[in-house]
Amino acid sequence: MQEFNYHRPITITELKECLSIPGARILAGGTDIVPRMRQGKFSVPALVDTSGVKAMRFIEDQGSEIVLGALTTHQEAADSPLLQNINPALVTAAESIGCQQTRCRGTLGGNIANASPAADTLPALLIFDATLLLQSLEGERRIPLEEFLLGPGQTDLLEGEFIHSISFKPMIGSWGAAFIKIGKRSGMAISVANTAVAVELNDKGKISDIRIALGSVAPTVIRCRKIEQALLGKEPEPALMKEIHKACQEEISPITDIRSSAEYRNHAAEVIIHRALESAVEQAKERGR
Amino acid sequence: MKTITVSFLLNGKKTSVTSLPNRTLLDVLREDLGLTGAKDACGGEGECGACTVIMNGNPVNSCMIFIGQIEGTQITTIEGLMEKGEFHRLQKSFVEAGAVQCGFCTPGAILTAKTLLDNNPHPTDHEIREGLSGNLCRCTGYNKMIDAIHLAEQGGLDD
Ligand SMILES: Cc1cc2nc3c(=O)[nH]c(=O)nc-3n(C[C@H](O)[C@H](O)[C@H](O)COP(=O)(O)OP(=O)(O)OC[C@H]3O[C@@H](n4cnc5c(N)ncnc54)[C@H](O)[C@@H]3O)c2cc1C
Numbered sequence: 001m002q003e004f005n006y007h008r009p010i011t012i013t014e015l016k017e018c019l020s021i022p023g024a025r026i027l028a029g030g031t032d033i034v035p036r037m038r039q040g041k042f043s044v045p046a047l048v049d050t051s052g053v054k055a056m057r058f059i060e061d062q063g064s065e066i067v068l069g070a071l072t073t074h075q076e077a078a079d080s081p082l083l084q085n086i087n088p089a090l091v092t093a094a095e096s097i098g099c100q101q102t103r104c105r106g107t108l109g110g111n112i113a114n115a116s117p118a119a120d121t122l123p124a125l126l127i128f129d130a131t132l133l134l135q136s137l138e139g140e141r142r143i144p145l146e147e148f149l150l151g152p153g154q155t156d157l158l159e160g161e162f163i164h165s166i167s168f169k170p171m172i173g174s175w176g177a178a179f180i181k182i183g184k185r186s187g188m189a190i191s192v193a194n195t196a197v198a199v200e201l202n203d204k205g206k207i208s209d210i211r212i213a214l215g216s217v218a219p220t221v222i223r224c225r226k227i228e229q230a231l232l233g234k235e236p237e238p239a240l241m242k243e244i245h246k247a248c249q250e251e252i253s254p255i256t257d258i259r260s261s262a263e264y265r266n267h268a269a270e271v272i273i274h275r276a277l278e279s280a281v282e283q284a285k286e287r288g289r
Numbered sequence: 290m291k292t293i294t295v296s297f298l299l300n301g302k303k304t305s306v307t308s309l310p311n312r313t314l315l316d317v318l319r320e321d322l323g324l325t326g327a328k329d330a331c332g333g334e335g336e337c338g339a340c341t342v343i344m345n346g347n348p349v350n351s352c353m354i355f356i357g358q359i360e361g362t363q364i365t366t367i368e369g370l371m372e373k374g375e376f377h378r379l380q381k382s383f384v385e386a387g388a389v390q391c392g393f394c395t396p397g398a399i400l401t402a403k404t405l406l407d408n409n410p411h412p413t414d415h416e417i418r419e420g421l422s423g424n425l426c427r428c429t430g431y432n433k434m435i436d437a438i439h440l441a442e443q444g445g446l447d448d
C-alpha cells in the first residue's frame with residue numbers, strides 16, 4: 001500500500017487548510033479511492049479524511065432550494081422522505097448503487113467528483129439542473145453540474161477546492177421524475193446505460209417541460225437536448241417511442257467496451273428513456289388530479 | 290509516513306490502536322487485534338462482503354475503510370455478537386438451516402443479516418435478497434441463508 005500524509009480536519013476551515021497542501025485529495029466514503037490505492041492505480045501525497053467534518057452531511061429544505069451536503073451518503077439520500085417528495089429519481093438512483101455496504105459509505109460528493117460516465121446519481125441531479133457550491137481557502141463559487149463534468153474522471157475542480165454542497169430547485173405543478181438503469185448483475189453492477197427523465201404536463205395534458213439525462217453513452221453523463229426538443233409540446237403517448245428513436249440517433253454515439261456494445265447501448269438508451277418517461281408521466285398525471 | 294492513534298468502540302469496549310494511516314480497518318482487525326472473523330475474499334475490491342462489519346448500525350466493507358476513518362465510531366464484528374456466552378439467534382439459525390458451508394462468507398452474511406433484522410424485523414424474501422446482495426457466497430446458493438433469517442426472525446431457536 002502506498003504512503004501518504006494523513007489529515008483529519010473537523011471544521012470546514014480546517015478542511016480548506018488541509019486541502020491547500022499541494023496535491024492533497026479528499027477521502028470521503030473511500031469506496032472508490034481505497035480500492036484504487038490498494039491496487040496501486042492511484043497515489044497522492046496527502047489524503048484529507050472528511051469523516052470528522054459533520055457540517056457537510058445534511059439534507060435541507062431551504063425553501064426555494066433543496067441543499068445536500070457533499071458528504072451525504074447514498075443510503076441517507078435513499079432513505080430521505082424529503083427527497084422522495086422532491087426528487088424521486090435521485091432516491092431510485094441512490095438505491096440502485098452497489099450494495100448496502102457501498103451505499104452506507106459512498107457519498108454524493110464522491111460520485112460527482114469521480115465523474116464516471118456511468119455514475120448513477122448524476123442523471124438524477126442533471127435533470128434538476130443541480131448546481132455545486134465549491135469552496136477553497138481562496139473563497140467559493142457556484143457552477144452548474146453540467147459544466148463541472150468535463151470528461152471521464154475529469155472535472156472543473158481546481159487544486160485546493162472541494163465540493164461543499166449540491167442544490168436544486170423543486171419542480172412545481174403536474175410533474176414527475178424517474179430513474180432507470182440497466183446493469184449486468186443486479187445489486188452491484190456498474191450501469192451499462194442509465195437515464196433520468198423529468199416531465200411537466202400542462203392543463204391540456206401536453207409536455208410543457210422535459211429534461212432527459214443519459215449515462216454511459218458519452219464521455220460524461222449528458223443532458224439530451226435534442227431528444228428533449230423533439231418531445232416538448234407533444235402528447236405523452238406510446239407513439240413517442242418513434243420520436244425518441246429518431247432523436248436518439250442524432251443525439252448519442254456510444255462506444256463498445258468490455259461492459260457492452262455500442263449497438264446494444266443505443267437500443268437500451270431508447271428503451272429506458274421511454275420507460276422512465278412513462279413512469280414520470282404517470283406521476284405527473286397523479287399530481288395533476 | 291507518521292503513525293496515527295485512533296479510538297473507537299469495538300464490540301462494546303473502548304479501544305485505541307496506533308497504526309500507519311495506509312492500513313484498512315480489515316488489516317487492523319485481523320493483524321493487530323486478532324479478530325479474524327472478517328475476511329478478504331475479493332482482494333479488497335468491495336465486491337464480496339466477506340469483510341463486512343457493523344459500523345454505527347450499518348453494514349460496511351472493512352476493506353474499503355482506512356483506519357483513520359473509524360475514529361469515534363462503534364464497530365461490531367462477528368466476535369462481538371455473542372452475549373453472555375450464548376450465540377446470537379442468527380448464529381444459531383445459520384447453523385440450523387445449513388447456511389454455513391465452507392464458512393468464509395458467514396461472518397459477513399450474519400452481520401449484514403443482523404442490520405437487516407434490526408431495521409426490518411419481518412423482511413420478505415425479496416428484501417432479504419436485496420439486503421444480502423453485497424454478500425457473495427459460493428456454497429449455499431443463498432436459499433439456506435434466507436431460511437436462516439426467517440428462522441431467526443421468528444424468535445430463533447430458543448430466545
Ligand atoms: C462494489 C462497488 C459498487 C459500486 N457501485 C456503484 C454504482 O452502482 N453506481 C455508481 O454510480 N457508483 C458505484 N460505485 C462507485 C462509488 O461507490 C461511488 O462513485 C461513490 O459515490 C464514491 O463516493 P465516495 O465517497 O466513496 O468517494 P471516495 O472514494 O472517498 O472519493 C472518490 C473521489 O472523489 C473525490 N472526492 C470525494 N468527495 C469529494 C468532495 N466533497 N469534493 C471534492 N472531491 C471529492 C476524492 O478525492 C476521490 O478522488 C461502486 C463502488 C464499489 C466499490
Ligand code: FES
Nearest residue numbers: 331335337338352
Ligand atoms: S474483501 Fe471483498 S468486499 Fe472487502
Ligand code: FES
Nearest residue numbers: 391394426427428
Ligand atoms: S458458505 Fe462458503 S462462501 Fe458462503
